[in-house]
Each structure stands twice: as C-alpha cells, then as structure tokens.
Amino acid sequence: MTHPSPQLSEVEHARARPTSDKWEYVLRLGDDALVSAQRLGEWIAAAPQLEEDVALGNIALDQLGQARALLAYAGEVEGAGRDEDALAYLRDEREFRNAQVFELPIGDFAFTMARMLVVSAYQVELYERLQGSTDETLAAVAAKAVKEVDYHRDHATQWTLRLGDGTEDSHQRMQQGLDDVWPYVLELFEPDEVTERLVAAGVAVDPAVLAEPALAYVSQVVVAATLTIPETAVRHSGGRRGIHTERFGYLLAEMQHIARSHPGATW
Amino acid sequence: MVSTSSTSGGGTTSGGEPRDLNAEGGHGAVPMSGVPTEGSPAQAARREWPLWEVFVRAKRGLSHVHAGSLHAPDATMAVRNARDLYTRRQEGVSIWVVPAAQITASSPDEKDAFFDPAGDKVYRHPTFYNVPEGVKHL
Numbered sequence: 001m002t003h004p005s006p007q008l009s010e011v012e013h014a015r016a017r018p019t020s021d022k023w024e025y026v027l028r029l030g031d032d033a034l035v036s037a038q039r040l041g042e043w044i045a046a047a048p049q050l051e052e053d054v055a056l057g058n059i060a061l062d063q064l065g066q067a068r069a070l071l072a073y074a075g076e077v078e079g080a081g082r083d084e085d086a087l088a089y090l091r092d093e094r095e096f097r098n099a100q101v102f103e104l105p106i107g108d109f110a111f112t113m114a115r116m117l118v119v120s121a122y123q124v125e126l127y128e129r130l131q132g133s134t135d136e137t138l139a140a141v142a143a144k145a146v147k148e149v150d151y152h153r154d155h156a157t158q159w160t161l162r163l164g165d166g167t168e169d170s171h172q173r174m175q176q177g178l179d180d181v182w183p184y185v186l187e188l189f190e191p192d193e194v195t196e197r198l199v200a201a202g203v204a205v206d207p208a209v210l211a212e213p214a215l216a217y218v219s220q221v222v223v224a225a226t227l228t229i230p231e232t233a234v235r236h237s238g239g240r241r242g243i244h245t246e247r248f249g250y251l252l253a254e255m256q257h258i259a260r261s262h263p264g265a266t267w
Numbered sequence: 268m269v270s271t272s273s274t275s276g277g278g279t280t281s282g283g284e285p286r287d288l289n290a291e292g293g294h295g296a297v298p299m300s301g302v303p304t305e306g307s308p309a310q311a312a313r314r315e316w317p318l319w320e321v322f323v324r325a326k327r328g329l330s331h332v333h334a335g336s337l338h339a340p341d342a343t344m345a346v347r348n349a350r351d352l353y354t355r356r357q358e359g360v361s362i363w364v365v366p367a368a369q370i371t372a373s374s375p376d377e378k379d380a381f382f383d384p385a386g387d388k389v390y391r392h393p394t395f396y397n398v399p400e401g402v403k404h405l
Contacts, residue, residue: 049316051337051348058351158344 021194023077024097025204026138027087028240029126030070031098034088035248036119037063038255042106052109055155059116062148069141089259093249094242101184103239103248107177110163110170114177116156117221121214122188123149126205134202157221164225175227182230187237189214318367319345321352323359331363339364 040060047053071084082090101119106112127149130142163174189211191199198204222229238244258265316338322331334353339345345364354362373381385391 049338051339051352055348055351058355155347158347162340162344 020077021197022135022203023074024194025198026070026074026077028097028099030067030074030087031096032102032119032123033063033070034067035096035098035102035251037061037067038251039102039104039106040112043112048109056112059152059155062145062152066141066145066148069144073137073141085259089256093244093252096239096242096244096248096252098239098244099184099187100236100239100243100245100248101181101187103245103251104181104184105247107180108173109159110173111177111180113156113159113163114174114181116152117160118181118185118214118218119188120149120153120156121217122210124153124217125210125214126207129205129210133204138203153217160221160227161225164222164227171226174225178222178227179230179232182232183234184236185215186211186235187239190237190240192240316340319349319364320367320370321345321349322363322365323349323353324361325358326360331361334358336367342366 037060040056040063043056044053044060047056067088068084071087075082075084075087101115104111104115124146127142127146131139131146133139133142160174163170165171166174189207191206191208195204195207199206219229236245317340318336319339319342320336321334323334324331334349337345337348337352339348342364346362349362349364353359
C-alpha cells in the first residue's frame with residue numbers, strides 16, 4: 001500500500017486530480033482533522049494518567065467529528081459517490097491533503113502538547129473566520145468546531161505552562177517538543193492558487209492571515225512557560241500537494257487495513 | 268509537583284482507631300481494608316497527583332451533587348479533567364472540585380450514635396400536612 005506499483009500510482013494520481021477548488025479545500029481541512037484524530041487516538045491507555053487518556057480521547061473525538069462532517073461534504077462536492085468512509089479508508093498516501101505537522105508520530109507527551117498548542121491555535125483562528133464563509137456548510141461546521149478547538153487550545157496551554165515551568169526534565173522535554181514541531185509549523189499558513197481563488201470567492205480563509213494571531217498566541221504561552229520560540233531555518237512542506245513524511249504510510253496502514261481487508265464491513 | 272498523597276485509604280488502622288477519614292473512607296462505600304495501596308515504583312510515581320472530589324450542578328436552581336473523584340496535579344487541571352470525565356453527556360452547567368484530603372467525614376463506626384436517634388422521630392417529616400391540589404414539585 002505504501003509502495004504502489006508505477007501503473008497503480010498513475011491511476012491513483014488521476015483519481016487524485018482535484019475536481020474543484022472547493023473539493024480540494026474541504027479535503028485539506030477534513031484530512032487535517034482526520035489525521036489529528038488518528039494520532040491522538042494512539043494515546044488511549046498510554047497517557048500519563050487515566051484522566052489524560054480521557055481528555056485526549058475527547059479531543060480526538062472532536063477532531064474526528066470535524067473530519068466526518070468535512071469529508072462527507074467533500075464527497076458531496078465531488079459528486080462521484082464517495083462518502084466519508086471511502087475518502088478516509090480508500091485513498092492512498094498521495095491523495096491525502098493534510099499538512100505534515102498532523103502526521104508526525106506522537107513522540108512523548110510534551111511533543112504531543114507542543115503540536116496541539118500550535119495546531120489548535122491555528123484551528124481556532126481558522127474556524128473563527130470560516131464562520132463567515134459564503135459556503136453555508138463550511139460556515140456551519142466552523143461554528144460548531146470553533147468551540148471545540150478553543151478547548152483543545154486551552155488544554156495544550158495548561159500543559160505547556162506546567163511542563164515548561166515545572167521541573168528541569170519537563171522544561172527540557174517541552175522545549176524539545178517545540179523544537180521538533182517548529183519546522184512543520186509554517187506550512188499551515190501557506191497560501192496557494194486554490195486558497196487565493198477561494199478567498200476571492202469568499203469561501204475560504206486566507207491561511208496567511210492566520211499566522212500572525214496564531215503565532216502571537218503561541219508565543220505568549222511559550223514565554224509564560226519560561227520556554228523559547230525555536231529559531232530554525234528548516235522548513236518542511238508539501239502535505240497540501242500530497243507529499244508526506246515516511247511515517248504517514250504506517251499511520252494509513254493502521255487506520256485503513258480493516259476497512260480494506262473487509263470491504264463494506266459493519267458492526 | 269504537589270506532593271499531597273492521595274489518602275484514599277481512610278478507614279481505621281489495625282488498632283481500630285478512626286484516622287484521617289476522607290470522603291471515601293467516611294461513608295464506607297469503598298472498603299479499603301486489605302487493598303494494597305503500595306504499587307510498583309512506576310505506579311507509585313503515577314499516584315503523585317492528589318485526589319479530588321467532583322461536584323456537578325445539573326442545571327440552574329439545583330445544587331451541586333457529588334459526581335465522583337479523579338486525580339489531577341492542581342485545581343485548575345482538576346476542573347478540566349472533571350469536565351472531560353463527568354460532563355461528557357451534558358450532565359452539568361457548573362463544576363466544583365475539592366481536594367479529597369480536605370474533606371472531613373463522619374466515621375462508619377459512629378453511624379449508630381450519629382444517625383439512629385433520628386429514626387423514631389417521624390414527626391420531623393412534613394407528612395402530616397394536607398397538600399392542596401395543584402401544588403407541584405413537592
């Protein structure tokens with residue numbers, strides 16, 4: 001699955017060709033949420049405390065709910081008869097449009113919190129503005145999601161403050177988490193032709209305008225936690241074009257293998 | 268890190284002396300005698316977080332009702348954990364958390380002296396009044 005034959009991959013690419021800007025855009029937001037949910041689910045029964053298992057499970061379910069609404073809508077926009085399950089379980093790596101930051105392995109708890117701080121700060125700014133979209137479905141999804149991601153941001157904030165301003169070990173790990181996530185942060189705010197056309201139509205939010213408020217929030221938390229914003233020239237990107245990190249294939253294998261082994265199975 | 272131990276043991280010592288009764292030890296609903304409270308070193312590290320009792324108000328006008336307990340590093344996180352554990356199905360509009368160690372409870376050993384004397388005083392119940400028709404919520 002992760003290494004398709006050349007013939008297969010051309011078929012896949014043909015299928016992956018976006019049918020419209022809106023389809024592409026909705027898929028991006030939906031894939032962000034889906035992959036985020038899948039990664040957070042890995043913490044169930046592995047978090048430092050039972051209470052944190054439940055908290056991360058709740059956040060994962062919020063993200064999954066957003067993913068379902070968005071992917072169902074993407075299928076509708078596409079009009080090819082693919083539902084949310086077909087989009088989640090039957091696409092291959094190159095057809096996924098999530099930013100790479102979402103697919104990075106969960107690492108230690110501090111890394112997961114560093115990532116959650118950044119992506120939820122991004123999602124709060126995104127969904128706040130997307131409520132004003134001319135697309136009624138997107139506006140409705142955003143109105144529901146904004147309250148959820150606000151809580152995710154608060155959760156990550158609380159932990160960043162405690163770990164950063166905690167023991168020497170927790171401070172060091174939290175800083176390492178930020179350092180590790182930072183090269184993947186700017187991809188979230190990259191505009192391209194798709195978003196430019198959709199912003200002009202009033203459908204999408206320009207990712208570039210989210211950078212200032214989202215990063216300002218992150219900085220304020222990082223400073224209060226006695227941590228420092230990493231300085232790095234390294235910058236990874238490509239998720240929006242279907243280019244992903246090596247570990248993403250493993251994530252998809254785990255997420256998709258039941259649905260692919262037993263097509264149409266229900267319980 | 269807060270070093271308060273979670274005193275979920277409560278109850279009585281082997282000598283039978285009531286000691287350090289908290290919410291759990293007090294009402295006797297959770298028999299802790301004979302239950303090992305010392306785990307492996309890894310488990311012990313995870314038990315560093317103190318225990319909190321959670322009270323949830325279902326809606327305006329009702330009082331906060333004990334919903335359960337949880338572990339959290341501090342009060343702020345306890346409220347958040349309580350939100351995730353006890354209001355998942357829209358059970359509440361307000362949450363209180365109280366350090367379990369701060370609750371002083373009555374002892375099961377004192378049950379007779381505390382509660383039995385009220386047993387034969389039925390006149391304390393307002394059952395000798397006629398309730399006019401149409402009065403709701405009694």
